Amino acid sequence: MLSRIAPYLGVIALGGFALLLPQAQLSGQVMSLATGAVIYSIAAAGLGFLWGQSGQLTLAHSSVFGIGAYAAAVGAKHFGLDFVTAFPWSIGLSLVAGALIALPSLRTSGHYFVILTFAVGEVITVIEMRLESITGGVNGITALPGAQTLFGLRIGGRTDYYLVVVGFAVVVFLILLALIRSRWGILLRGMRENEDLSRSLGVNVALHRLIAFALAGAVAGLAGHLYMYFVKSIAPESFTSHLSIIFLLVVLLGGKTFLLGPIIGSVVYVFVPEFLGLSPVRSQIAFGVILVIMILLAPGGLMSLPGRAMARLRARKKTA
Amino acid sequence: MNEQVTVFLQHAFNGISMGAVYALIAAGITLVYGLSRIIHFAVGELVMLGAFIALSVWNWSGEFWLGLAVAVPALALIGLVTERAVFRFTLREPLTGFIVSLGLILILQGTAVEIWSPNPQYSQPPLEGSWDVAGVLLRKQAVVNFAIVVAVLALCYLVLMKTTFGKSLRAVSDDPGAAALMGIPVRTIIMTTFVIGSALAGIAGWMVLTLGLITPFVGAIYVLRGFAVALIGGLGNIQGAALAGIGLGVAESLAAGYVGPGWTDAYVFGAVVLILLWRPTGLAGGSEGAKL
Numbered sequence: 001m002l003s004r005i006a007p008y009l010g011v012i013a014l015g016g017f018a019l020l021l022p023q024a025q026l027s028g029q030v031m032s033l034a035t036g037a038v039i040y041s042i043a044a045a046g047l048g049f050l051w052g053q054s055g056q057l058t059l060a061h062s063s064v065f066g067i068g069a070y071a072a073a074v075g076a077k078h079f080g081l082d083f084v085t086a087f088p089w090s091i092g093l094s095l096v097a098g099a100l101i102a103l104p105s106l107r108t109s110g111h112y113f114v115i116l117t118f119a120v121g122e123v124i125t126v127i128e129m130r131l132e133s134i135t136g137g138v139n140g141i142t143a144l145p146g147a148q149t150l151f152g153l154r155i156g157g158r159t160d161y162y163l164v165v166v167g168f169a170v171v172v173f174l175i176l177l178a179l180i181r182s183r184w185g186i187l188l189r190g191m192r193e194n195e196d197l198s199r200s201l202g203v204n205v206a207l208h209r210l211i212a213f214a215l216a217g218a219v220a221g222l223a224g225h226l227y228m229y230f231v232k233s234i235a236p237e238s239f240t241s242h243l244s245i246i247f248l249l250v251v252l253l254g255g256k257t258f259l260l261g262p263i264i265g266s267v268v269y270v271f272v273p274e275f276l277g278l279s280p281v282r283s284q285i286a287f288g289v290i291l292v293i294m295i296l297l298a299p300g301g302l303m304s305l306p307g308r309a310m311a312r313l314r315a316r317k318k319t320a
Numbered sequence: 321m322n323e324q325v326t327v328f329l330q331h332a333f334n335g336i337s338m339g340a341v342y343a344l345i346a347a348g349i350t351l352v353y354g355l356s357r358i359i360h361f362a363v364g365e366l367v368m369l370g371a372f373i374a375l376s377v378w379n380w381s382g383e384f385w386l387g388l389a390v391a392v393p394a395l396a397l398i399g400l401v402t403e404r405a406v407f408r409f410t411l412r413e414p415l416t417g418f419i420v421s422l423g424l425i426l427i428l429q430g431t432a433v434e435i436w437s438p439n440p441q442y443s444q445p446p447l448e449g450s451w452d453v454a455g456v457l458l459r460k461q462a463v464v465n466f467a468i469v470v471a472v473l474a475l476c477y478l479v480l481m482k483t484t485f486g487k488s489l490r491a492v493s494d495d496p497g498a499a500a501l502m503g504i505p506v507r508t509i510i511m512t513t514f515v516i517g518s519a520l521a522g523i524a525g526w527m528v529l530t531l532g533l534i535t536p537f538v539g540a541i542y543v544l545r546g547f548a549v550a551l552i553g554g555l556g557n558i559q560g561a562a563l564a565g566i567g568l569g570v571a572e573s574l575a576a577g578y579v580g581p582g583w584t585d586a587y588v589f590g591a592v593v594l595i596l597l598w599r600p601t602g603l604a605g606g607s608e609g610a611k612l
Contacts, residue, residue, distance in 0.1 A: 104597055111359050119544060122540070130586070284426050288423045291420075291423035
């Protein structure tokens with residue numbers, strides 16, 4: 001029994017810890033970074049679920065994240081929606097976008113599909129830049145309102161918004177955890193390992209893959225929505241394939257089959273350059289190097305390193 | 321001549337000169353992919369580096385052609401170093417190679433911003449003016465570029481088809497295992513394709529510089545067009561890449577001329593999506609690609 005609920009308790013405990021963080025009287029800058037890290041971890045968790053569970057990689061994830069952000073921004077600018085009432089739109093549209101991106105995967109696979117997702121992402125960026133009357137073109141949408149209330153509670157400042165973001169993160173991670181441990185999760189991993197075998201057992205591979213993509217899209221869209229109400233101004237250049245590579249890095253840092261991996265990855269991604277005082281360009285170079293080293297030496301992520309080191313030690317003892 | 325025909329031919333010519341650059345990039349992509357099965361996505365950054373190295377040499381020496389003479393070996397060296405340092409460890413798992421190339425994008429782009437600043441830079445091409453052929457203005461630089469591309473691709477084709485090296489290369493592409501058994505140095509051949517592919521990107525970079533503005537962020541434009549062309553031509557197929565490159569350039573130029581330039585990227589990438597949906601392994605047929 002305990003082993004069944006332990007992971008859920010783990011997520012809740014981690015969420016509780018994150019909620020207590022503001023009590024430590026951290027500076028406003030640290031709280032901003034933490035908010036960004038949690039938002040990134042939500043988006044990356046969507047990609048991690050897709051990649052780790054169903055084995056599908058997409059480079060359009062940042063674009064779907066962007067669709068969530070744009071839906072929230074356009075809703076606020078043109079339709080008078082607020083933080084809460086915009087959710088159906090941001091999540092709904094990104095869910096549909098996620099499923100649409102998955103459609104080609106039913107006909108094409110492997111390298112061709114990854115290139116295709118890259119192309120789809122570029123098309124979405126062009127649309128964001130050219131539909132000026134709605135998206136504001138290259139300059140994007142600026143001077144947007146912040147989040148005001150949630151369930152009747154007033155969201156006062158930065159710290160309040162951080163707590164809201166953490167709350168959403170806990171819910172998302174609990175849902176993903178339940179899905180990973182469900183029969184459906186087993187089904188997805190079966191498809192990942194052997195698609196033909198799954199099909200021969202009567203699994204509707206196309207349908208389940210589509211649902212997995214739609215889910216990842218919805219999660220990315222939720223994160224995009226939270227991102228827009230955090231930075232309060234958005235532009236197409238924030239959602240290019242560059243960000244998709246960052247999501248991929250975040251997933252890879254934490255380990256793609258490990259649910260909490262994206263949290264570790266995004267904390268490293270957001271805080272390490274800050275502590276080292278690296279300029280954005282230098283940290284981009286550093287993370288490029290880290291991405292290359294990780295995929296070559298530790299494809300299981302940072303969390304796999306202690307285990308691998310132990311295994312190596314044990315093997316050495318045996319031979320000695 | 322009828323004015324409409326002249327306008328059409330003008331767009332077509334502009335497209336051909338741009339398409340030649342795409343063909344060059346795609347030929348490199350196709351070579352590398354054909355042998356290593358690695359989707360080398362940092363090739364756009366290699367083009368960008370070629371352009372910036374050529375620009376620096378030009379600013380320093382005042383000789384535009386010296387830029388080409390330095391950029392090509394410099395890029396060949398980068399190709400050699402990246403293959404030796406990372407890509408050779410990824411041959412068993414092509415997806416790993418792909419992710420490595422994504423890391424290289426961050427590294428190369430960041431390095432270029434550090435060295436050359438993020439601002440757009442511009443150079444005056446060595447050949448100015450144009451030839452007037454029946455009302456169609458042929459920019460001299462574009463004609464020379466086209467001639468260089470034709471010569472380079474023809475050379476690649478001859479080496480591939482007529483030399484022992486080319487024969488070995490094709491053998492590795494067909495069946496690396498059997499090629500190795502025949503005593504062909506598979507690893508060395510794969511390394512060579514990385515060097516050649518990067519050198520081709522270097523030439524393309526120099527040409528991009530002759531045609532307009534460059535910034536450290538132009539890579540994405542060229543990598544996707546390069547892959548679009550390589551896919552349409554069929555991955556692993558050089559003649560296909562040459563034809564598809566010209567085709568894409570012309571189609572793009574006509575679309576920009578007659579429908580409006582703002583959406584060009586959307587047409588091009590939309591077309592990539594549609595082609596991949598219609599023919600999932602490219603128009604001319606290519607390999608299935610590794611499972612991810």
